Amino acid sequence: xxPLMVKEADLNRIEVPEDYEVLDATALGRRLGFKRDxxxxxxxxxxxxxxPRPNRQxxxxxxxxxxxxxxxEAKEG
Numbered sequence: 001x002x003p004l005m006v007k008e009a010d011l012n013r014i015e016v017p018e019d020y021e022v023l024d025a026t027a028l029g030r031r032l033g034f035k036r037d038x039x040x041x042x043x044x045x046x047x048x049x050x051x052p053r054p055n056r057q058x059x060x061x062x063x064x065x066x067x068x069x070x071x072x073e074a075k076e077g
Contacts (some may be wrong), residue, residue, distance in 0.1 A: 014056060021066035028064050 016022055023031065029039040032051060042051045043062060052072035054062030 014058070017065065017067075019067060023064045023066055023069060025061060028069065031069065 025039045025043070026036045028034075028051065029036045032039075034051070039051055042048070043054070052064060052069055055065045055068055056063045
């Protein structure tokens with residue numbers, strides 16, 4: 001399986017709200033203490049108990065906004 005990475009060119013095509021940083025599956029996994037494969041497994045099973053729902057779905061993979069991840073962590077924690 002070819003690894004999915006969010007490319008800079010994909011990010012330039014979407015509008016990201018101000019004060020929001022973009023996270024891909026690898027960065028989200030690092031932030032939450034999971035491996036990238038674990039995050040992708042939760043996504044493929046649509047299991048959103050341990051990870052937040054992605055904010056956008058790009059051709060190269062899902063992305064999350066850091067501010068929304070912080071809000072999710074505050075709500076869950």
